[in-house]
Amino acid sequence: MKNKKLKFSIILPLIGLISIVAISCERGFSDDVDLATFPTNGDIYTDDPVGLTDDFFESFDPATGANTNGFGTDNNEVYEGSSSIRIDVPSPNDPDGGYIGGIFRDRGEGRDLTSYDALTFWAKASTSAIIEVGFGSDFIEDKYAVGINDLELSTAWEKYIIPIPDPSKLVQERGLFLFSAGTESTNGASYSFWIDELRFETLGTLGQPRPRILGGQDQTAQANIDTSVPLIGLSYTANLPNGQDVTVSATPSYFDFETSNPFVASVDELGVVTVDGPGEGGNNTALITASLGGIEAQGSLTVEAVDIEVISIFSDVFANVPVDNYNGFYAEFQTTLGGAVNENGNNVITYTDLNFVAIEFYGRDGSGVQPVDATDMTHLHIEIRVNEGIDPADFLRFELFNDFTLPAQLSGSYTIAANELLSNQWVEFDIPLSSFTGLTSRNALGALFTVSDATLSNVSLDNIYFYAEN
C-alpha cells in the first residue's frame, strides 16, 4: 500500500546504536540504571479507544483516494460491551475518495508489546468482503509492519487473529492497527464493517512458525558487481488454534539476514543484497539466508557475481527492456494460456495448455516498443520449470525472430530435449546465440517463441535475458 518505501536513512543511526551497545556490553549495567520501558497495555479499542492519539483514526493520504468520511463508532452493533468501530466503505466513484483506510497510533512514545503473540479482534460486515489489516505502521518508520491483505469478513461476528512474527522486536511500537478497505471484493458495492474488542493478546495457542523469504523458494541470480537486489516475498506463517494456517507479510526488520560469502555479497538489515566482489579462490557465489526469532526462514538466494552485459527480457534482478506482452495470443492456432504471474513474491511466467506462445518486443500495434539489438550479446539465459511429469518425447523449442513481421524476417531455433528438463524443478540454460540455427542476424530481435507442440502443457519460465561476458 502506501508508505511502504524502504527507509535507507535509518541504516546509519542503527549502526551507531549497535556500536554503543557493543561497547556497553563490556561492563554490564549498574544497578542504578533504569532501562527505559514503555507501557505494556495491549488494549486498543474496547468500548472506547485506549491510549490512542486524539485523531483516533489517522487516514491514508486523501490524495491517494482515501475517503475520511466513513469512520466512526456504533452503539447498536457491538460484539461485547456498549460500542464498536464502524467503517463505511465507499463506492469507487465516491467524490470524497474510493477507499477507506488508515492507522491507529499510540498517543505516547509507543508500547512494549513483547509479551503478546497476536493482534486479535472481532469483526463482521454487512456483506462478505475482503479487507486489509495489520499493525506496525506508524506513518513514521513502518519498521515492524505486518499485514494481511485478504482478510475475509462474513456477516456474523468472528474472531480474527494476526500473529506477531517476533514479539521481542516490539519494545516501543506506535503503530497499533492498520486497515484498508475498498470494494474490489463486492463488485463496487459499498458496505459497512464493524470491529470490536481490538487488542494485543497472549494466546499461547499459535504454533508452527514458518518465516519465509523469496516466497519460500530457493532462487539463484547472476548479478554484476556493485549492483543490488532487494529480497522480496517476506512472510510469516503460523498455525491458529483451529488448525488453519495464517500468513502475514512482514517487513525485513523482523528478519536477520546472513551471507555465506562476504567476498561476493553482503546483505543489510533491510534485506538488500549487494554484490561486493568477484569472490576469492574461484568461488563467485554467495548464499543469502535469513532467520526470524531464531527460526531459519524458508527460501534463499544464491548470488553469482558476474561481469556481464545484459539485455533482460524478464527478470527480478536486472532492469527489463519494455516488451509488448508475455503471451502474444494468436487466436485460432494457439491454445496457450497464462503469462507473467507473481508466485509468492517471485515474478515468473507460467503457461498452461502450451502448444506455442510468443513474448513479443517488436512494437506490436504501434506500441513503440523497440526491437532488441543483440549483436554484441553471446548467450540467451533462460530458466525453465516443467510443472508436470515429463515423457521422453517431450521437448521445448525456442525460436528467435529478427525483423519480426517485416519482409526481411528471419529466425533461428534451439531445441531442449526431455532429458535436459526436470519435473517441478527449475533448470538453468545458457544457450549460445550461435546455436540458433538460421539466425544470421540479431540486430532487431522482436519475438521469442516457446514451442512444445503440446508435448508439455504446463511450463514456467524465469530470468530470460541476453548477455555477453565482459
Add this chain to the structure above:
Amino acid sequence: MKTKILNNKLKSILICTVFSVGCMILVSNCNPDETQNVTNFNTISMQDEFDVDGAPNPAMWTYDIGTGNNGWGNNELQYYTDRPENVVVEDGMLKITAIQEDFEGSGYTSARLLTQGLFEQKYGRFEARMKLPYGKGMWPAFWLLGANIDEISWPFCGEIDVMENGGSKPTIVSGAVHGPGYSAGNAIVKEYEFTDSRVDSEFHIYGIEWGPNYINYYVDDVLYNQITPEDVTGDWVFNNGPFFMIINLAVGGVFDGNPNENTVFPQTMYVDYVRVYSAN
C-alpha cells in the same frame, strides 16, 4: 527496609496460619464418602525414559508391522515399520515419524509400539509426556488394550484411550473407553481443550488413573474426566485383567480424515517418557 522485613515476616506467619487451617480442612475432606473410590498409585512398575540412543528397548517394546486389516480397521493409510526412519530413540526421546513415501503399496510409513507380552498391568497410573505432530490427517495415540484380546477379541477385551489427537485440531485431545456395546463410533469419549497451549508446541503429560470401577483422565495436572460403570452402555470390562500399552502415529483414517495439500511431511511424535505406577 527493616519494617518491610518485619511486615513480611508477619505476613508469612499469617499465611502459614491460614495455610495450616486450610490443610486441616483438606485433611478432614480426604475421608472418601461411600460413592468415591480413591487409590494412590505411588510405586513405579514400569518406566522408559528413552535415554539410550538407538532402537527402543526390546525388553519393553514390540511392534505392529504392516497395514492390518483395512488400515487397522480405521482406513488408516500408513504402513507400520520398525525401521529407524520411523522409530528411533535419540535426544532423550522416543521419536515416531510419519513419512510420505511409496512403501509396500502404501503412501505413508510410520510406527506403532506395543508392550503386549512384555508389560501388562491391571489398574494403576499410566502416563506419557509427549509433544505431538500437527496437520490434517495426523492421528497420534497413547492407549491400552485388554491383554486377553487374542482370546475374546475386541471390543470384549476393552480399550482405554489415554490420549488421541487429530492433527487438524492442535488444541484438542480426547480420552475414551471402548467395550462391548460402546465401541468405535459409540465409544465413551470426552475432549480436553488447551486454552493457552498446543499439543505440537509443548510437551504435555497425558495420563489415566485406573482403579476398580473408575478411570480418571488427566492432562498435565488437570483431571478432566472420570468414567465409571454408570457411564458405559454395556458391560464394564475394566476389572477383569491386565492391559498392555500402545503408542502409535497413524496417518489418515476415520479420526481426523486424510492428509490434505497443507499437511507437512515428515511429522514426528516425541515421547519424553512412559511411566506406569501401581498401588503397591
